[in-house]
Amino acid sequence: GAVVSQHPSRVICKSGTSVKIECRSLDFQATTMFWYRQFPKQSLMLMATSNEGSKATYEQGVEKDKFLINHASLTLSTLTVTSAHPEDSSFYICSARSGTSGNEQFFGPGTRLTVL
Amino acid sequence: KNEVEQSPQNLTAQEGEFITINCSYSVGISALHWLQQHPGGGIVSLFMLSSGKKKHGRLIATINIQEKHSSLHITASHPRDSAVYICAVSCTDKLIFGTGTRLQVFP
Numbered sequence: 001g002a003v004v005s006q007h008p009s010r011v012i013c014k015s016g017t018s019v020k021i022e023c024r025s026l027d028f029q030a031t032t033m034f035w036y037r038q039f040p041k042q043s044l045m046l047m048a049t050s051n052e053g054s055k056a057t058y059e060q061g062v063e064k065d066k067f068l069i070n071h072a073s074l075t076l077s078t079l080t081v082t083s084a085h086p087e088d089s090s091f092y093i094c095s096a097r098s099g100t101s102g103n104e105q106f107f108g109p110g111t112r113l114t115v116l
Numbered sequence: 117k118n119e120v121e122q123s124p125q126n127l128t129a130q131e132g133e134f135i136t137i138n139c140s141y142s143v144g145i146s147a148l149h150w151l152q153q154h155p156g157g158g159i160v161s162l163f164m165l166s167s168g169k170k171k172h173g174r175l176i177a178t179i180n181i182q183e184k185h186s187s188l189h190i191t192a193s194h195p196r197d198s199a200v201y202i203c204a205v206s207c208t209d210k211l212i213f214g215t216g217t218r219l220q221v222f223p
Contacts, residue, residue: 034211038157043202043213091157103147103206109158 003027004096006108013084014116021079021111023094029074030096034105035067038091050077084115119143122203122214129221135190137217139203142184149211150177150188151202159202162188193221 003026013019023033032051036044048064050056050071058064068080077096081088091112095105120141129135139148150162163170163177165186170177174193179186190197198221203214 032209043215044211046210049209093157093159095159104149104161104164105211107151107159107161109156112157 002098002106004030004094004106004108006092006094006111008111009109010112010114012114012116015085016083019081019084019113021081021092021094021113023077023079023096023108025075025096025098025106028096028098028106030077031074031099032097033071033077034095034097035069035077035079036093036095038093038110044093047079081113084113086115089113089115118215119207119212120203120205120214122201122217124217125215127217127219129193129219131194131221131223133193133221135193135197135219135221137188137201137203137219139186139188139214140184141186141203141205141212143205143207143212145205145207147206148179148186149204149206150186151204153200153202153216155199162201190219195221195223197221 005024007022035047038044046059047062048056048058050069052071052074056069071077091110093110094108097105123138147166149164152160165179174191176189200216200218202216204211
């Protein structure tokens with residue numbers, strides 16, 4: 001149980017295009033989803049927290065117009081990187097928490113984004 | 117100073133060795149997590165603990181709340197244990213991550 005999937009696992013795009021990453025909780029209802037970014041050999045950095053049906057809360061320094069987050073259902077959250085630039089190339093990981101899992105977060109497998 | 121510190125940063129071991137990874141934190145927490153990240157990038161949650169000790173197979177995690185310290189032990193290490201091990205603490209609604217310990221176990 002407690003499986004989180006991400007799609008796509010890997011994406012390469014041209015500079016200026018937008019990329020959408022999906023995060024799904026497969027066997028539980030995720031009241032809260034988190035989006036993280038990880039640069040090579042660094043730790044995860046929280047970008048934003050999204051609660052189903054409400055606007056995401058972004059961390060300081062993360063542009064909400066650049067990284068659009070939608071948590072429209074209890075099993076799906078999407079992160080759209082708009083007008084991607086090479087500096088947006090990174091590993092993006094989502095995690096999900098249910099209303100009954102307390103502090104435990106279940107992590108997705110990640111999406112590696114490369115912007116050319 | 118980071119709020120969550122791990123040591124060592126890198127660790128190499130021979131198969132069969134007993135391994136210890138340490139984590140110290142400086143904030144109030146509701147829980148501490150040990151995570152495993154394989155080279156492909158996916159993260160697996162190993163333990164979540166708020167007191168005492170937990171064991172799962174060859175892995176043991178302990179936490180001392182008074183000293184704000186946790187350890188992850190791997191007994192009879194195996195090459196497939198090679199990964200990055202990350203300590204993270206639950207603080208309010210968020211996780212604060214350590215920088216990870218890169219473990220390589222050689223046959």
